[in-house]
Amino acid sequence: MLDIRRLEVLLNVVEHGSVTAAAEAMTYTPSAVSQQLRRLETEVGMPLLQRHARGMVPTEAGHVLAVHARKVFRQMAAAESDLRDIAGLRRGTLELGTFPTVGSSFLPLAVKRFGQLYPSIQLNIRSAREAELIEMLEEGVVGLSMLWDYEWGRIQADQLSLTTLFTDPTVLVVAADHPLARRRQVAVGDLAGERWIIRSNDHPVVEVLSRSGLAAGFEPRISFRANDYQEAQAMVSVGLGIALAPRTAVVNKHPNVRVVSLGDTAPHRRVLVAHRLDRVRAATEMAFQQVLSEIAASYDPDTGRVAERPAT
Structure with missing residues (x-):
C-alpha cells in the first residue's frame, strides 16, 4: 500500500521542480525529502524522478502517480471541507x-x-x-x-x-356543558361518581387514573376505551364520560370540551x-x-x- 505522506512529497517535488524547493515548501530538509522519494521508488519498484537541466522532472511512472496523488489530495480537501460544513451546521x-x-x-x-x-x-x-x-x-x-x-x-x-x-401535568377533560366545565381546578377525590373514558391497550394514562382513583378511595367506572386522544375528546364532548390526559395531549382540543386543572391530586x-x-x-x-x-x-x-x- 502506498504511503500517502510520500505521495505528498512526490507531488511537491513535481510541482516545485526540485527537491530543495519542495523541502522548503513542506518545511522539511532536502535530505529528508530525498529519503522519502527513495522509499517511494522502492515501494513502486521503478524510478519516479529524473534529473534535468532545470531540476527534477517525473518519469512516466512518476507522472502517473502524481496525477493520482492530485486527485487523492483534492478528495481529502473536499472531505475536510464537508466535515467543516457539518461541524459548522451549514449542512447535514x-x-x-x-x-x-x-x-x-x-x-x-x-x-x-x-x-x-x-x-x-x-x-x-x-x-x-x-x-x-x-x-x-x-x-x-x-x-x-x-x-x-x-x-x-x-x-x-x-x-x-x-x-x-419540562413537567407535563395531568388534566381533566370534560364536556363543555358538564357541571365542572366552569371550574378552574378540581381534585380527583371529587370525581368518584363519574364515568370515565380511558385509552385502550394498557396506555400509561390508564395507570395514572387507576393510581389517582386508588389514592382518592374509588375505583373508576369505565364507559369507553379510545384508541387516541382525539377519539377520547370526541366521546367526552358528547357526555359519554370524562377523561384524564397529559396537558400536551389536549393543546389542540376539541371545541366542545373544556380542560380543568387537577393541581397536584394527579401525577405529572x-x-x-x-x-x-x-x-x-x-x-x-x-x-x-x-x-x-x-x-x-x-x-x-x-x-x-x-x-x-x-x-x-
Missing part, C-alpha cells in the same frame, strides 16, 4: 424520534426555531411508542429522541443520557430528551438539544405556547 441531517402528544404540541415550536437558526439542516422525524423510540436510539436509527416517564416507572436505560425538558410526567452515551454526538444533535432546552425554559403546557421574552 438529524434523525429525531418523538411521541404523538409532544409531536403535536411542544416539538413543532422547536422544529420551527431550529429551522430559522439552521436552514440547511434536514430533519427526519419519526413518531412512535416509547419502547420503539428507545430501541431506535439503542440501534442508532435516531440520534436524539423525545421520551417521557412517571415517577413509578422511570426509564431504566444505563446507556442513555436523559435530560428533563416528565418530558425528556435522550441520546446514547456510547457514541460521539453530531453537531446537529447538540444544536437541536440546545434549542429544545431553550424552548422548554419558557414553554407553557397550559397554552401550548412559548412565553414572550421581555424586551431588552
Whole structure:
C-alpha cells in the first residue's frame, strides 16, 4: 500500500521542480525529502524522478502517480471541507424520534426555531411508542429522541443520557356543558361518581387514573376505551364520560370540551430528551438539544405556547 505522506512529497517535488524547493515548501530538509522519494521508488519498484537541466522532472511512472496523488489530495480537501460544513451546521441531517402528544404540541415550536437558526439542516422525524423510540436510539436509527416517564416507572436505560425538558401535568377533560366545565381546578377525590373514558391497550394514562382513583378511595367506572386522544375528546364532548390526559395531549382540543386543572391530586410526567452515551454526538444533535432546552425554559403546557421574552 502506498504511503500517502510520500505521495505528498512526490507531488511537491513535481510541482516545485526540485527537491530543495519542495523541502522548503513542506518545511522539511532536502535530505529528508530525498529519503522519502527513495522509499517511494522502492515501494513502486521503478524510478519516479529524473534529473534535468532545470531540476527534477517525473518519469512516466512518476507522472502517473502524481496525477493520482492530485486527485487523492483534492478528495481529502473536499472531505475536510464537508466535515467543516457539518461541524459548522451549514449542512447535514438529524434523525429525531418523538411521541404523538409532544409531536403535536411542544416539538413543532422547536422544529420551527431550529429551522430559522439552521436552514440547511434536514430533519427526519419519526413518531412512535416509547419502547420503539428507545430501541431506535439503542440501534442508532435516531440520534436524539423525545421520551417521557412517571415517577413509578422511570426509564431504566444505563446507556442513555436523559435530560428533563419540562413537567407535563395531568388534566381533566370534560364536556363543555358538564357541571365542572366552569371550574378552574378540581381534585380527583371529587370525581368518584363519574364515568370515565380511558385509552385502550394498557396506555400509561390508564395507570395514572387507576393510581389517582386508588389514592382518592374509588375505583373508576369505565364507559369507553379510545384508541387516541382525539377519539377520547370526541366521546367526552358528547357526555359519554370524562377523561384524564397529559396537558400536551389536549393543546389542540376539541371545541366542545373544556380542560380543568387537577393541581397536584394527579401525577405529572416528565418530558425528556435522550441520546446514547456510547457514541460521539453530531453537531446537529447538540444544536437541536440546545434549542429544545431553550424552548422548554419558557414553554407553557397550559397554552401550548412559548412565553414572550421581555424586551431588552
